[in-house]
Amino acid sequence: MKRIIYILAAASALISTVSCVDLDSVDYSAVNDTIFPATDDDADAIVIGAAYSPFRSKEYVGLFTSAHDGIHVFSDMASDIGTCRWTDSYWSGVININFIAEERQGPVIIYNNYIRDITRMTNVIRTLEEMDLDPEKKAWYIAQTRCGRGWLAYILYDMFGPIQLPTEEILNDPASTKPVPRATQEQTAKFIEDDLLAAIPDLDARYEYGTENYGRFTKALAYTVLMKFYMHEERWEDAEKCGRELVKPEFGFGLMDHYKDIFTLENEGNKETIWACNCKHGENMQMWLTHTLPKDYPNLENPDIQRYNGYRVTWNFMDAAFGKYPDDQRLEVLLTEYTVHFSPEETVTYNKENPGALENLQLGAVPMKYGEDPEQIGEGSGIDWIVFRYADVLTLLSEAIARNAGAVTQEAVDYLNDVHTRAGLDPYEMSDFASLEAFLTELLDERGRELWFEGCRRSDLIRHGKYVEYCKKRKGSTTVDEHMELFPIPQSVINEGKGVVVQNPGY
16 A cells, blocks of 8 residues: 555645635545545545646646746747746746746746656556546546646647656656656657547536536547647647547537637636636636736726736737737737826826836737636636637637648638637638648737737747747847757756756757
């Protein structure tokens, strides 16, 4: 039983936290190793503690925090879209595209914080396999854990390249201090694909908002991650198959009529949401508006929302992506102008032409995106943080179809138009695209207009071969280089690896 006791020691520290799943937490700090884990509740507890804990938006904790550790935040900051008025060590390297392994940057923090969760989930899977449970329930618990493990491995792989994977030797000797080398690219890719493919059959397609299991991992989530993985690997045919699964009626996804309505309290769990972090006051609270709004922004219905005036969307991106679409309805939640009444005699309107200071619009437009929570006091909002949504899938499916066909097809244009016209714009015509390259370039900007600060931009630019070009041209980076398509492995990991763990080239 020694291995199980070790596993529980690792998992119980997480069980007492609140995961993205809206379930009561249980503190198993006092464990009787003759009876735990044994029951269905025990199995559920260790799955929640291990598989769900990383995927949170809990104030300053979790992969989807609105702060500097959030993967959606620094992924877009490390692109042509995002910038920030803060210039300390958390931000400067990411904003300027000058990644350094020693710096306390978001990417470095992410690797250190989450690589161990791959092993933790692996240990939970081994424990579940030994438990005497109803076979269908056991398969469901294992599927959730494998989905979480495959998803987390993909996130780290996308950011850092091949990662350290748990070996049988390490799993059987958890006290070992022997360095674990990074797997090969082929081994890492197979690990991710195997997990997600194995998880899909035993997961439910989707959970309706407000039902008991809303917030758990689903087939829809696993297919979405798998689709993104296949796009990363340039396996266009496989990506297209995943997209075609997700548009089937059994999933019931659709686009909201209005972009600004997607991200509001009253529309939580809407038909466009594939998976979201459950957020509640006092538990998991996201802090988006707090990190974005200027302190002097006057048009809040809830004046108790704390405002740090941090994040902006660069004016260069705004000009390049939205310049020919001034009536794009997505601009309704991209603040490009606001007026402050200092006194009856003194009124100032801030915009691109009169941007004011860094705290105003000097750096770019304000990425509001989310609506107000009327109960918010201070930093935290209870509006669920949307991680994946249907518009992302439709535009990826459009891209996969075109790439797989090697030409612009009407079907690819139609899927792109679903998203484009939702923004109040005239539909694209086949004749608008002289070549496949022209179509892909416009699709890339369409995804930028649609998915700003949802963590897609860096990966999109890399896949389209435009990362360095756009970071130079639109971000103004003088330090970006091809090797920065991957973030550095933290120097502490390299040092502890004693030559076994190898740094990414260029760092």
